[in-house]
Amino acid sequence: MALPSPEKPADLLLNESDSSVSPVDAQNGPGHSEQPLLPWDRFSCWLHCVCVVGFDLELGQAVEVIYPHSSKLSDKEKISICYLSFPDSNSGCLGDTQFCFRFRQAAGKKIPICYALDHLERDAPIFLKSDPGHFYGYVYFRQVRDKTLKRGYFQKSLVMISRLPYVNFFHSLLKLIAPEYFEKSEPCLEAACNDIDRWPAPFPGKTLSLPIMGVVMKVRIPSCYDKPGTIQIAQSCQQDDAQVSVVLPTVHEVDLFRCFCPVFFHIQMLWELVLLGEPLVVMAPSPSESSETVLGLVSCISPLKYSSDFRPYFTIHDSEFKEYTTRTQAPPSVILGVTNPFFAKTLQHWPHIIRIGDMKQAGDIPKQVKVKKLKNLKTLDSKPGVYSAYKPFLNKDEEIIKQLQKGLQQKRPSAAQNAILRRYFLELTQSFIIPLERYVASLMPLQKSISPWKNPPQLKPFSQEEFMKTLEKTGPQLTSRLKGDWIGLYRHFLKSPNFDGWFRRRRKEMTQKLEALHLEALCDEDLQLRIQNHTEVETVDLVLKLKDKLMQAERERLPVKADTLSRLRTHIETVIGTLPEDLQGILLKPGSPQEATS
Known part of the structure; x- marks a missing residue:
């Protein structure tokens, strides 16, 4: 879902009557689907499988x-899970x-997504949709001394494999x-798995009560209709609701302040590096x-x-x-988290390296550390800091x-700092x-x-130079106090995978909107009058x-008004x-498109 502005710019050229558009079954939820539930259907909406990884x-x-x-896992996927589920020996x-990993799904293998999840995907924020090409692994690893074992240690991981990026929830x-x-x-x-198989699907916008092993977790799955920046905490537990023992304020967010504490003074530069891919x-x-x-x-x-x-x-x-790790080409656009000292040598040609030590407690005030030159990074024992030659635009x-800093000095709670x-x-x-929004x-054609009786009009092409001209009057200076080379930052962003991904989604949304408006225009026509002068072939x-x-409208779930499809x-x-x-008889015979979609 694209970021909204206070003016809702993506809708400037559209009718306000769009408010009648509502998600399919938004009130009823997934439990009202006509499809019968099969064993493990509900489970598969949340998890692909649970694995136990031990040491032999x-x-x-x-x-x-x-x-x-x-559950189906290829041999390659099992090997990935084995190695990623244990910390490096060092x-x-x-x-x-506890930690998290992510790995590619084996090529050429399509695993069907839970039908309810597929049906509800469109209501999830873009950054919380299930990942069709990757799995997430959520790990709980235990290592304790055990003299009865030859190795002298009990080492085992319980791992949840899912397509959903609900980090906080699964941990x-x-x-x-x-x-x-x-x-x-x-x-x-x-x-535990049988309990999960009785859960409702992760329906966006709903507060769910999820029983697990004698207790109840209460969570709210975010929706694309939520206002950005607001955490809509699961409804407060009633005092007499003794079963509810865990209420999560968020299913997916990590503690940003804790994450960035070791490189505290470079948060803005790191934001630029991530933005530019x-x-x-x-x-x-x-x-x-x-992983954090x-x-x-x-x-x-x-x-x-x-x-x-x-x-x-x-x-x-x-x-x-x-x-x-190859040196024969430039490093790809990727963020890697590593712990093995071997990487200090293998990846020293990478342009940006963040070295963190043990994460500080919330009460510690981090020292100001300058950005270091990459040549100073030799081993994993190097001092914590950011190693890069990057010069921020802002x-x-x-x-x-x-x-x-003031919050640290005053011992402000970690949640408030976050x-x-x-x-x-x-x-x-x-x-x-x-x-950009x-x-x-402005690329959207006028509704008139x-x-x-003509194909829907096309979007105007994106022109980098035209966009740059708009920044003088309607640029980020209207909402941000930051000074700097915003133009240079935009030029680099327009070449990045993040812009490409964002623009593809926006173009698809707007194209679907044009299709929906075209469909509604068709429904407003008096077709019976129109065909009076038509031949049978034309009709x-x-x-x-x-x-x-x-x-097309049903397949692509076009954003049409509630009664449009029935009118059509x-x-x-x-x-x-x-x-x-x-x-x-031919056009209405069983199995025809009309019968199949009714």
Whole structure:
């Protein structure tokens, strides 16, 4: 979903009557679908599977259990999960550790997405839609001393594999399930999965009560209709609702202030690097700090979607290792989180490297560290900081630094510091994207140019130079106090994967809007009067075209008014009724497009 401006620029040329458009089944929710639910249908809306990864003295890391047992994973995917589910040996993670990884789905394999999830995807914000080409792995790793084992340690990970980027939710879920599983083994895991299979689908905009292992989690799945920057916390638990033990304020957000604390003074520069899709490496002492920082970087340009690849935890065993570490070409647009010291040498040719030490507690005041030259980065033991030759386009915002420093000195709660930083990034991103939204809205043809008897008009092409001219009067200076080379920042952004991804989505949305307006214009016509001078062949041709329009509207879920499709069906039936009976029989026979869509 594109960022809105206070003026709703994408709708400037459209009728206000669009308010009658509403999501399909928005009130009823997924439970009202006509499709019968099959075993594990509800489970698959949330998770692809749950894996247990253990350590075998002969085989090394190995997948011991996959649940449900019918879940499909290729051998390559299993290997990826094995290596990504354990910290590197140098991490020394004793006790319990949680982190996240992301890996590509095996090529040539299509896994059907839960029908309810597919049906509701359009109501999710763009940055929270399920990922068709990648899986997320949410890990709860336990390593404790155990003299009864040859290795001397108990080492095992419980891993949830999902397409959904609900980081906070799945980590919270694992905190409930994993300790119980390590104590009681597989029957406990089976019971938890059966609980999940009784959950409703993750319906955007709804507050859901999710029973799990004797307690209830209450969460609200964000919707694309939410106002950016507002966290609509799950409805407060009633005092007599003793079962509800976990209420999550957000399903997906990480603590930005905690993530950026080690490189506190460079937050604005890091925002630019992420916005422009620059290659970034995060070198951290543990997978939890690596994954948290990468996820924090990706989310700092929210609600703009980060359109390049990112790996919260990346190892030398990853199938993309050679692709991402080769020196024969420039580093790709990707953010990698690593912990292995080997990467300090392998990736030292990358242009931007963030080195973080142990994350500071909320009460510690970070020291100001200058951006260092890349030649000073030799090993993973190098001092924490940002290693880059990058010169920011925008002047540093000293006010946000002072505000956060003051919060540290006054021991302001971590949640408040996080909220301040998240609002700062949101406002910065909105100031940047609103001029683009306003210009793209001007590419929309006037509604009066839409004729029901001609193809929908085309969008005007995007002109970089025309857009740049608009910045003088309607640029980010209207909403941001920051000075600097905004023009240079835009020029670089227009070459980035993030612009490409954003513009493709906006163009698709606007093209669908034109199709919807064209369809509504057709429905407003008196077709019976129109066909009086038509031949039978022309009338049949009109029926077939109207059926195509109907099928397209349903297939692409065009944003039409609530009654438009039923009016179009009525038009089709009326036109068919003017034809001879033999033609009516053919056009209305079972299995025809009209019958199939009714």
